[in-house]
Amino acid sequence: MATEDQSLVDTHFNLEDSPDVLTQIGGTVNNDLSSHLLSIEATRLAIAQSQQELQSTKEIADKIQLLEHQLDAAHRALFQMNGQALFADEVGLGKTIEVGMVLKEMVFREAHETFLILTPAQLATQWQKEMREKFGLEFACNYDDGFEGFDAYDKVIASIDTAKRDSYAEEIHRRKWDALIIDEVHYLRNQGTNRYDFVEDIEYQYAFFATATPVQNNVKDLYNIVNLIRPGLFGTESEFERRYVPEKNPDGVQNSAQLNRELRSVMIRHKRGDTAIDFTDRQVRTKTFKPxxxxxxxxxxxxxxxxxxxxxxxxxxxxxxxxxxxxxxxxxxxxxxxxxxxxxxxxxxxxxxxxxxxxxxxxxxEISRTTKQQKLLEIIRSVNDRMETGRAIVFTQFRATQDAIISALNDEDGEEDIPIHVVNGSLSSDQKDAQIRHFRDRGGVLVTTDSISEGRNIQFCNVIVNYDLPWNPMSVEQRIGRIDRIGQDRDVYVYNLALEGTVEDYVLDKLYGKIDVFHQTVGGLKEILSEREQSSGQFEQEVLQQMINAGSKRELENNFEDMAVDLKSDMRSAKQAQQFNEQVFEGFETGGGK
Structure with a gap:
């Protein structure tokens, strides 16, 4: 449970700290005294101002595009909310970056060092990578080879469901952590669950929780989450219900303006329209053809x-x-x-x-050239014809396919040589960076496996070809997210290649089409898939199972239709939660000092 303690940064300074001041000026009330007092006040304000500035930004400015709303969020969490904050920005605005900036600042000031980050299982290694590459913060992760437990490290990232296991929970509860960070904290919206009880028993000084939807379907979700960050802010549960839950509609909200006023001391929420970010559009082209x-x-x-x-x-x-x-x-x-x-x-x-x-x-x-290879060449020609320095990223999951793509590009006759850049898991991190630099400088085609789909931002390119499609929608979004992100200033073009009448075709048409996966943000997909996506491979195995169980083409189509219906139901639930959030937070003021 969060504990009360001194401020993250001590900015208090007054005359009592310098008892010799009045002696030095003789205690005379005159102009000299007034001038001296003004000088002292100016000094005090200067010290306070310097202590309340983010001092670590210079160390990360070359790795991250620091945006105003993210700087605002980090500053408010540290200096206005005393290290007890709920980051509730809308999807796509960089809540992970905001939390990372806070942790970097705390480490930079050398005052705090024990951090525990809890995330859904599929996000743990992604958090670890972002903290390392963007903020220079090394965290152990429960998925690391040789992970020695939560007693062995000061900075740990873990799946919350792994962490709450008895053996690990005991280690976590024995320690007092400087800061507890929880991503997708809406999973803790229900008191009395194993997850909630586990977190409630953790001893931590500061709390930084993140979610785009702190309220799912009941405003009491908000009470439960905030009570972990700042106990007592809303009083007792019955007091909260009396003020904010309509007696005749337990799933509604009342007195939302008063609720928002109370929330300003603990919650940071930016909407896309509040920022100066100009998000570009996605143009999706699906190329399905007969083998x-x-x-x-x-x-x-x-x-x-x-x-x-x-x-x-x-x-x-x-x-x-x-x-x-x-x-x-x-x-x-x-x-x-x-x-x-x-x-x-x-x-x-x-x-x-x-x-x-x-x-x-x-x-x-017996196959020497495939239909996909020919279709890819047509796309690359089109990109080069329309752009002065044509650039396209071609994604495949398999090294053998990558080699075949490169061979087809090299054999292309009658065209000016196309620079080809290659990235796969055999390259070191520095070698991958070098290939991306060459791609940026020379243009051409970057042929890559999914080893590059996370952790690198390639906004100088705006064309992606999914040569083969991961069956997991989140994996597709991670690919597209390398170019369709903050900093992209052109429309993004996504080409999907699929063989007609194959599982790939059914995934593309029946599943991705039903939830419009190519226009969903990664956060939106998390919401839609949250209940079924317990592991990275579960969705793909469900797809394969549909194929295995089908006794005919018609039955296969029906199986995928049933799966699509389930996904649409998940999507409706996610949209309802989003709409309820908008109702609860209508009129919530953003920005420091408002």
Whole structure:
């Protein structure tokens, strides 16, 4: 639980601190005294002003585009809210950056050093990377190899559901943390849950919580969250309900103006319209085309193999998931995996199964050029024709496909040489940075795997080609987010390539189309997928399961339609929560001092 303590920065200074002042001036009340007192007051104000400025910004200015609303949020959290703040900016405005600026400032002033960051499981490593690369703050993470527990480090990032396990919870509760940070804190909106009780028992001095939707469907959510940040602000729960919950409508809100006044001491909320950011549009072009006879035969052979040998036992479902994704990417991706299995690497195959894989390998070797390669070349030509320095990023999930893309670009005849830049997991961080610099300076095509989809911002480019599509919408958004973010000053063009009649086609049409995934922000997708996205692979396995269970093309379409209905239901719930937030916070004033 948050504890009362001295201010983050001591700005108090008065005459009592310097008892010799009056002695020095003889105690005479005259003009000299007045001048001296004014000088002392000026000194006091100068000291206070310097202590209430963000002093660490120079260290991070070359790594982050510091925006006014983010500086405002960090300053208010530190100096007006005494380190007890709920960051509730709308999606896409950089709440992670705001919290990072606060932590950097605390470390810079050498006053605080033990930080615990709790996030949903899928965001833990992303937070770790952002803290390191943007703020120079090293955090241990519970997903690190050799993680030694919460007693062993002063700065820790962890999945909240891992942290609340008995063995880890005991370690966390033994310590007093300088600051507790919780991302997506709306997951703690219900008192009495294991998560809430676990957090309530943590001892921490300062609290920095973040969510775009602090209220889901009931204004009491807000009471529960704020009570962890600043206990007692709203009085007792019954007092809060009496003031703000309509007796005849428990899911409504009353006296919202008074509620907002109380919230100003603890909550920071910027809306997109409050900022000077000019967000550009996304233009999405989906290219779905018929595979040729060879490609169709290969796809059907692989799909039949996956259905015949799929099993959840011994991790086989993960192996088959990879194979099914490879076959819609390129024949060379699936061939590389099959050849390894036939050579005895990674999977033992004998008898009829081996015969089927030999047939798959034969079909893959017969393909020399794919329809996707041809469609990609058409897009690249179009980009180069329309732009003085054409730039496009081509994403694929597989190294073998990456090699095939590069080969097709190199073999392009009758065109001026196109600079090709390559990034994949075999490159060091410095080597990746060098490739991106060359791409920025020379233009051309950056052919990359998803090893670059997080952590690097490439706003100088505004064209992305999804050569193959991750089945997880969040993974797609992470790709697009490299260029469609704050700082992009042109419309963003997203091209999606998919083979007609494949799982990739159904994902694109039935699922992504139903929730308009390519126009959702990453935060919006988090809201939509929050209940089902317990792990990064769960959504993809659900997609594969629909294919495995289908006995016919019609049944496959119905399975995906059912999944799409569930997603639309999730989206409606997310929109309702957003609308209720807007109602609760209508008229909430933003900006310091208002």
């Amino acid at each position: 040729n006879k060879q490609e169709r035969a290969l796809y059907e052979a692989v799909t039949n193999y996956v259905k015949n040998y799929y099993s959840k036992q011994g991790g086989q479902h993960l192996v088959m998931l990879m194979l099914q994704k490879e076959v819609v990417s390129s024949p060379w991706a699936v061939l590389k995996t099959v050849e390894k299995w036939l050579d005895g690497e990674g999977k033992a195959v004998v008898g009829k199964e081996r015969e089927e894989l030999l047939s798959v390998a034969k079909l893959a070797r």
